[in-house]
Amino acid sequence: MGEDLIEQYRIRSEPYYRATGNEIALYEAAYSVRMPLMLKGPTGCGKTRFVEHMAWRLGRPLVTVACNEDMTASDLIGRFLLDAEGTRWQDGPLTLAARHGAICYLDEIVEARQDTVVVIHPLTDTRRALPLEKKGELVRAHPDFQLVISYNPGYQSMMKDLKPSTKQRFGALDFDYPEHGVEAEIVAHESGVSLQLADKLVSIAERARNLKGHGLDEGISTRMLVYAGSLIVQGVDPLAACQMALVRPISDDPDMRDALDAAVATVF
Numbered sequence: 001m002g003e004d005l006i007e008q009y010r011i012r013s014e015p016y017y018r019a020t021g022n023e024i025a026l027y028e029a030a031y032s033v034r035m036p037l038m039l040k041g042p043t044g045c046g047k048t049r050f051v052e053h054m055a056w057r058l059g060r061p062l063v064t065v066a067c068n069e070d071m072t073a074s075d076l077i078g079r080f081l082l083d084a085e086g087t088r089w090q091d092g093p094l095t096l097a098a099r100h101g102a103i104c105y106l107d108e109i110v111e112a113r114q115d116t117v118v119v120i121h122p123l124t125d126t127r128r129a130l131p132l133e134k135k136g137e138l139v140r141a142h143p144d145f146q147l148v149i150s151y152n153p154g155y156q157s158m159m160k161d162l163k164p165s166t167k168q169r170f171g172a173l174d175f176d177y178p179e180h181g182v183e184a185e186i187v188a189h190e191s192g193v194s195l196q197l198a199d200k201l202v203s204i205a206e207r208a209r210n211l212k213g214h215g216l217d218e219g220i221s222t223r224m225l226v227y228a229g230s231l232i233v234q235g236v237d238p239l240a241a242c243q244m245a246l247v248r249p250i251s252d253d254p255d256m257r258d259a260l261d262a263a264v265a266t267v268f
């Protein structure tokens with residue numbers, strides 16, 4: 001039953017990923033020794049796609065959890081449920097991955113409460129075990145299990161950051177937006193626009209990223225550029241597509257919107 005359940009998390013076809021350095025080789029080396037990994041970088045720069053690509057490359061199921069401040073330890077580990085036959089235990093995503101040798105990816109882990117995060121500690125040292133206190137069971141991690149977490153350092157603060165005791169359990173890979181030519185290739189591939197048009201979209205993003213910390217909390221991500229390109233492929237006017245997919249989502253300030261709209265108009 002468990003094996004059938006974990007199979008739904010297996011990635012059947014290769015997710016497109018354009019390497020920008022030696023991150024694939026480093027991940028493979030880390031996985032060979034089952035080192036827990038932390039992926040650090042801005043929103044929409046390719047962290048999740050990278051994990052998906054590596055899970056496919058390594059032939060492992062990928063169990064992804066989008067962390068949030070309301071997530072409890074039971075949401076990760078599991079809980080007892082009532083049904084027609086009485087009480088039964090249901091594994092949470094972390095337990096499921098640990099039992100069956102999947103990669104468990106905790107996306108934006110700093111969004112979770114600290115008392116929730118600490119439950120991963122026994123899986124990230126030599127113990128490689130997960131205590132299920134409510135069930136009275138100690139789950140020994142499958143030899144193929146690996147834990148991967150991600151977060152955006154740009155949003156970290158004294159109130160919302162990982163404790164050193166958590167950080168030091170992981171190896172870390174830094175991610176950022178690709179250099180101009182590579183990012184244009186990615187946008188063209190993912191959205192279907194021409195490379196020439198993708199190049200213009202990346203130029204807009206680079207201008208917006210220069211405003212980070214000067215009126216913008218976060219710049220235009222690669223993901224947003226793909227959205228804009230996808231709209232253009234559907235016949236939407238490039239100016240309207242950029243306003244909808246690039247400008248309006250990242251700012252409500254009228255002056256900032258005007259400045260970004262002007263940047264879009266200059267490029268197109």
